[in-house]
Amino acid sequence: MTTTTNKTWRTICDSSDLVKDSGICALLADEAGNEEQIAIFHLPNSEEKIYAVGNYDPIGKANVLYRGIVGCIADEPVVASPLYKQHFSLKTGRCLQEEQSIAVYEIRIENEQVQVFY
Amino acid sequence: MNTDKQLLSKAKIVVVGNGMVGHHFVEEMAKNSDYQITVLSAESRLAYDRVHLSEYFGGKTAEDLAMTTPEHYDELGVTFKTNAKVTKIDKVAKCVTTESGATYHYDKLILATGSYPFVPPIPGKDQDHCLVYRTIDDLEDIANSAKVSKVGVVIGGGLLGLEAANAIKQLGLQTHVVEFAPQLMGVQIDGGGGRLLKSKIEELGVQVHTSKATNVIEKGDKCRYKLCFNDGSELETDLILFSAGIRPYDNLAREFDLAIGERGGIVVNNQCQTSDVDIYAIGECALWNNFIFGLVAPGYAMAKVAAKHIGGVTGTNGELAEFTGADMSTKLKLMGVEVGSIGDAHGKTEGSLTYTYENQPEGVYKKIVVSADKKTLLGAVLIGDTSDYDTLLQYMLNAIELPEAPEGLILPMAADKPTLGVDALPDTATICSCHNVTKGDIIAAIDCGAVDVGQVKSGTKAGSGCGGCAALVKSVADNEFEKRGLVVKKDICEHFAYSRRELFDIVSVEKIKTFDELLSSHGRGLGCEICKPVAASVLASVWNDYILKKPHLSLQDTNDTYLGNMQKDGTYSVVPRIAGGEITPDKLIVLGQVAKKYNLYTKITGGARVDLFGARVEQLPPIWKELIDAGFETGHAYGKSLRTVKSCVGSTWCRYGVQDSMSMAIDLEHRYKGLRAPHKIKFGVSGCTRECAEAQGKDIGIIATENGWNLFVGGNGGMKPRHGDLFATDLDDETLVKYIDRILMFYVQTGDRLQRTSVWLENLAGGLAYLQDVIMKDSLGITDALEEQMATIVGSYQCEWKTTLADPEALKRFQPFVNSDKGDSNIQFVTEREQIRPARDEEKIAVTIIDATEKEAVAEDA
Numbered sequence: 017m018t019t020t021t022n023k024t025w026r027t028i029c030d031s032s033d034l035v036k037d038s039g040i041c042a043l044l045a046d047e048a049g050n051e052e053q054i055a056i057f058h059l060p061n062s063e064e065k066i067y068a069v070g071n072y073d074p075i076g077k078a079n080v081l082y083r084g085i086v087g088c089i090a091d092e093p094v095v096a097s098p099l100y101k102q103h104f105s106l107k108t109g110r111c112l113q114e115e116q117s118i119a120v121y122e123i124r125i126e127n128e129q130v131q132v133f134y
Numbered sequence: 135m136n137t138d139k140q141l142l143s144k145a146k147i148v149v150v151g152n153g154m155v156g157h158h159f160v161e162e163m164a165k166n167s168d169y170q171i172t173v174l175s176a177e178s179r180l181a182y183d184r185v186h187l188s189e190y191f192g193g194k195t196a197e198d199l200a201m202t203t204p205e206h207y208d209e210l211g212v213t214f215k216t217n218a219k220v221t222k223i224d225k226v227a228k229c230v231t232t233e234s235g236a237t238y239h240y241d242k243l244i245l246a247t248g249s250y251p252f253v254p255p256i257p258g259k260d261q262d263h264c265l266v267y268r269t270i271d272d273l274e275d276i277a278n279s280a281k282v283s284k285v286g287v288v289i290g291g292g293l294l295g296l297e298a299a300n301a302i303k304q305l306g307l308q309t310h311v312v313e314f315a316p317q318l319m320g321v322q323i324d325g326g327g328g329r330l331l332k333s334k335i336e337e338l339g340v341q342v343h344t345s346k347a348t349n350v351i352e353k354g355d356k357c358r359y360k361l362c363f364n365d366g367s368e369l370e371t372d373l374i375l376f377s378a379g380i381r382p383y384d385n386l387a388r389e390f391d392l393a394i395g396e397r398g399g400i401v402v403n404n405q406c407q408t409s410d411v412d413i414y415a416i417g418e419c420a421l422w423n424n425f426i427f428g429l430v431a432p433g434y435a436m437a438k439v440a441a442k443h444i445g446g447v448t449g450t451n452g453e454l455a456e457f458t459g460a461d462m463s464t465k466l467k468l469m470g471v472e473v474g475s476i477g478d479a480h481g482k483t484e485g486s487l488t489y490t491y492e493n494q495p496e497g498v499y500k501k502i503v504v505s506a507d508k509k510t511l512l513g514a515v516l517i518g519d520t521s522d523y524d525t526l527l528q529y530m531l532n533a534i535e536l537p538e539a540p541e542g543l544i545l546p547m548a549a550d551k552p553t554l555g556v557d558a559l560p561d562t563a564t565i566c567s568c569h570n571v572t573k574g575d576i577i578a579a580i581d582c583g584a585v586d587v588g589q590v591k592s593g594t595k596a597g598s599g600c601g602g603c604a605a606l607v608k609s610v611a612d613n614e615f616e617k618r619g620l621v622v623k624k625d626i627c628e629h630f631a632y633s634r635r636e637l638f639d640i641v642s643v644e645k646i647k648t649f650d651e652l653l654s655s656h657g658r659g660l661g662c663e664i665c666k667p668v669a670a671s672v673l674a675s676v677w678n679d680y681i682l683k684k685p686h687l688s689l690q691d692t693n694d695t696y697l698g699n700m701q702k703d704g705t706y707s708v709v710p711r712i713a714g715g716e717i718t719p720d721k722l723i724v725l726g727q728v729a730k731k732y733n734l735y736t737k738i739t740g741g742a743r744v745d746l747f748g749a750r751v752e753q754l755p756p757i758w759k760e761l762i763d764a765g766f767e768t769g770h771a772y773g774k775s776l777r778t779v780k781s782c783v784g785s786t787w788c789r790y791g792v793q794d795s796m797s798m799a800i801d802l803e804h805r806y807k808g809l810r811a812p813h814k815i816k817f818g819v820s821g822c823t824r825e826c827a828e829a830q831g832k833d834i835g836i837i838a839t840e841n842g843w844n845l846f847v848g849g850n851g852g853m854k855p856r857h858g859d860l861f862a863t864d865l866d867d868e869t870l871v872k873y874i875d876r877i878l879m880f881y882v883q884t885g886d887r888l889q890r891t892s893v894w895l896e897n898l899a900g901g902l903a904y905l906q907d908v909i910m911k912d913s914l915g916i917t918d919a920l921e922e923q924m925a926t927i928v929g930s931y932q933c934e935w936k937t938t939l940a941d942p943e944a945l946k947r948f949q950p951f952v953n954s955d956k957g958d959s960n961i962q963f964v965t966e967r968e969q970i971r972p973a974r975d976e977e978k979i980a981v982t983i984i985d986a987t988e989k990e991a992v993a994e995d996a
Contacts, residue, residue, distance in 0.1 A: 035687065037688035042953045087662035
C-alpha cells in the first residue's frame with residue numbers, strides 16, 4: 017500500500033486494461049488505510065476520452081457505478097446507475113435526476129499508463 | 135336576456151327519475167354551479183347502467199353497474215332522494231309532491247321517468263313467474279324464479295328480448311323465444327338478416343318460434359305453464375319473460391295535463407320543453423316528432439339540449455341548442471352473435487338499391503342500401519361480422535361519396551377494399567354516438583392538452599358508453615397526434631429517431647453487425663442506457679453472436695454483462711436452467727452444495743427453479759464453473775429472453791393428464807432458450823384442461839386436449855394480469871412448434887422495447903385475428919422467413935456461461951478492482967432464518983473487522 021500525503025499523479029493500470037465504452041473499477045488507498053473506489057470509463061469517441069468518478073451510487077447505496085452503461089444525454093457524457101438508472105455526469109459528477117452528486121477525479125493516459133491525480 | 139339569465143342562475147331544478155338519461159342530465163347541468171339540483175327517484179338505487187344489465191347475471195354486481203354514488207352526487211352538490219316517487223305536479227305553484235308528502239319547489243322541472251315494459255293483454259299474464267326485464271329488481275326476481283324452473287320463454291324477439299333470452303340461458307334454463315312477427319329484430323334488420331340471426335341463435339341452443347301469437351297462458355302438463363298459440367300449437371314453460379317493447383312512463387304528465395301523444399309519450403319541442411315551458415321531458419318518456427327513442431344515445435342528446443337550454447348556453451351565432459332526432463344505428467353482440475344495423479336498414483327510401491352478400495357456411499350476412507344514384511349510403515345490415523360497421527356508419531352519417539363499386543365495402547377479400555381513413559372524416563363526423571362526440575370534439579380535447587388516448591377518452595367521454603367506437607376513437611386521436619408531430623412518440627431515445635421495430639429492419643436489411651456501425655449510420659451522440667441494450671437485443675436476435683463479444687460488451691445491461699441479476703447491494707443472483715422444472719436428485723444436491731460452499735441465500739422461484747443470491751462478481755465464475763461441470767447451463771434469468779416453461783407432470787404421472795406436457799415443456803424450453811426478445815418471455819404447458827401450469831397467464835400457453843394442444847398467446851401475470859387469447863386448437867406437435875416459431879419471431883421483430891407479448895398483441899392493429907392471419911394463413915408472406923430466422927437462432931445457441939468461462943479476456947471483467955485483489959468491503963450480510971441477507975446501513979460494521987471475519991469464513995470453507 018502506498019503511503020503518501022501529497023497528491024500526485026499515480027498509475028492505476030495499463031491502458032490495455034480499459035474497456036472501450038465501458039467501465040472498470042479501481043481501489044485508491046491513502047496512508048491511513050482509507051480506501052476509495054473509483055469508476056474509470058473509457059469513451060474514445062467523446063471529448064476527454066477517459067473519465068474517473070466515485071464508484072459509490074449515493075441513491076442505490078452500493079458500489080456499482082462502474083457497471084453502468086455509459087453514453088450521453090444532451091451531449092453531456094454520463095453513466096446510468098445499473099440499480100435505478102439515474103444519470104451522473106462524468107464531467108461534473110452531478111446527478112441529472114436528483115439532488116445528488118458523486119466525486120470526480122483527474123485522470124490521464126501517459127505512456128500507455130492510466131494515471132489518477134490523488 | 136341578461137336579466138333573464140341572472141334570474142335563472144339562481145333557479146331550483148328538480149329532476150324526476152334517475153335512470154341513465156336523468157343522471158346524464160344531472161352531470162351536464164351540474165357543470166354550472168349556479169343551479170340547485172334535486173333528484174327524486176322512485177327506485178331504491180341511484181342511476182345504473184341498463185344497457186349492460188345482462189352482465190348482472192355474468193357476475194357483475196349492482197355496484198359494478200352503478201353510474202354514480204351518493205358521494206359523487208354530494209361532490210357535485212346535488213340533493214337526491216331515493217324511494218321518492220313523485221305523485222303530484224302543481225304547475226301554478228311550481229312544486230312537486232312525493233308519495234310520502236314531501237314537497238319540492240322548482241323553477242325548472244325535468245321529467246326523466248323513462249319507460250316500462252309492455253306486457254300484452256294475454257289472459258293469465260299476471261301469475262307468479264310471469265316477469266319483465268327492466269330493472270335490477272326484475273333481474274333478482276328472474277334469478278329467484280330460475281332456481282325453481284327448468285324451461286323459460288321470452289315473449290318478444292326484439293333486441294331486448296334476445297338479451298333477456300341470453301340472460302335466462304345463462305341461468306341454465308332451456309330457453310325459447312316467441313315472436314309475433316315473422317322475423318327477429320324486425321325494427322333493426324331485414325328479412326334476410328333475421329333468417330340468419332335465427333339460425334345462429336338456434337345453433338346456440340335457444341329455440342326461436344316466429345309468427346306466433348299467444349292466446350292464453352294456461353296451467354301446463356309437464357311444466358308450470360303452457361302457452362297456447364293462435365295456430366293451435368302449444369309450448370310448455372316454467373317461467374315467462376315479457377319483452378314486447380316499451381311504453382313511456384307518462385302517467386304523471388297525463389294526470390297533470392301536459393300534452394300527450396296519441397299513443398303515449400310526453401310531447402316535447404326541439405328544446406325538449408313540454409306544453410308547459412318550465413317543464414322538460416327527456417329520454418324514453420319523451421315524444422319528439424311523434425317518435426319515442428328507445429336507445430340511450432338520443433336520450434343523452436336530449437339531456438344535453440335541455441341542460442343547455444336551461445343554462446342559456448347558445449351556439450356561436452346565438453342559436454339555441456336543438457334536438458333534431460337521432461341516428462338509431464346500433465352495433466351489438468347478442469349471445470355472441472355480432473349484429474349491426476345502420477340507418478335505413480329496410481331500404482324504405484324511394485328508389486333505393488341494395489347489395490347483399492351472404493355466406494351461409496360461415497354465418498355471415500351483409501347488406502347495404504344505397505341511394506338511386508349509388509352515390510350515398512342509406513343503410514346497412516350486418517350479421518355475424520360487424521367489422522365493416524364503423525366505416526359504413528361514417529359513410530352514412532357524413533354522406534361521404536361511395537366508391538364506384540359500393541359492393542366492395544362488404545365483400546370479403548376484395549383486394550382493393552376501400553378503407554376509409556380517419557383523415558377523410560369531416561370534423562362534424564360523430565365518432566361516439568352514445569355521448570355524441572364528434573371528430574371535432576376529439577381534436578378540441580387534444581388542443582386543450584390531452585396527450586394520449588386515455589386523456590382524450592376521459593376528457594370527452596368518447597368510448598365510455600357502449601364502447602363500440604373505442605378503436606375508432608383511438609385511430610382518430612392517434613392520427614391527430616401524428617399530424618402534430620406530437621407523434622405517439624416511437625423514437626426509442628434522443629440518439630435514434632426510430633422505434634425498436636424500425637431498428638430491427640435497419641439492422642437486418644443493411645446487415646449491420648455492431649452498435650458503432652448503427653450509431654454512425656443512423657444515430658447521433660454516444661448512445662445511452664436505452665438504445666444500447668435495444669441494439670444489443672436486436673443484434674442478438676438477428677445474428678445471435680455471443681453477447682459478451684467485444685463490440686457488444688459495452689451495450690449490455692449489467693445483468694447481461696455479468697450474466698446474473700444484480701441485487702440492491704451490488705451482488706448477483708445465480709439461476710441455472712431447470713427445464714420444465716424437472717431436476718434429478720443429484721443435480722439438486724449439487725445446487726445445495728454450491729449454495730452452501732459460497733454461503734448463498736437459497737430460494738425456489740415462481741418459475742420452478744432455484745435462485746441463489748448474494749454472489750459477489752468475483753464469485754460468479756467459480757460458482758458457474760462448478761454448476762457447469764455438474765451439467766447445468768445458464769438460465770438466462772438476467773436476459774430479455776425465454777425464462778421458464780412451467781409445466782405439470784402431464785400424462786406420465788397424473789391420472790387426468792391427456793398429453794405428455796412434461797416432455798413438451800422440456801423440448802420447448804430447450805428450443806427457445808437464449809432467444810433475445812423485446813422483453814422476457816414465459817411459457818406454460820398444462821397436461822389437461824385443469825390447467826395446473828397456469829399456462830393462460832403466460833406469453834405462450836399450451837393446454838393439452840384429447841386431440842393435441844390448444845395454443846394461447848399474450849397471457850401475462852405481474853402488473854397487468856391478462857389471460858392469453860386462444861390462438862389455435864387441437865394442434866399436433868409439429869404444427870404447434872411451427873406456430874410458436876413464427877409467433878415468437880414475429881414478436882421479436884415487431885415488438886417495442888420492453889413490450890411484453892400481452893401489450894404487443896393488444897397494440898397490433900387487427901389484434902388476434904390479424905396475428906392468426908399472419909401466422910396461420912401467411913397473409914404477409916413472411917412465415918418461411920420467420921421459421922428460417924428461428925432455425926438459425928436455435929442452431930446457434932450457446933451457453934453464455936460456458937463461453938465466458940473459456941475466455942480469459944472475458945473473465946477479467948469479474949475482478950472487482952483492476953489494481954487490487956480485495957473485495958468490496960461495503961457488501962455485508964447478516965443472518966436471518968438461518969440464511970444470509972444484505973445488511974442494512976445501521977447493521978454494517980467497520981471495514982477492517984469484516985475483512986478479518988470474512989477471511990476466517992473462507993478459511994473454514996476451504
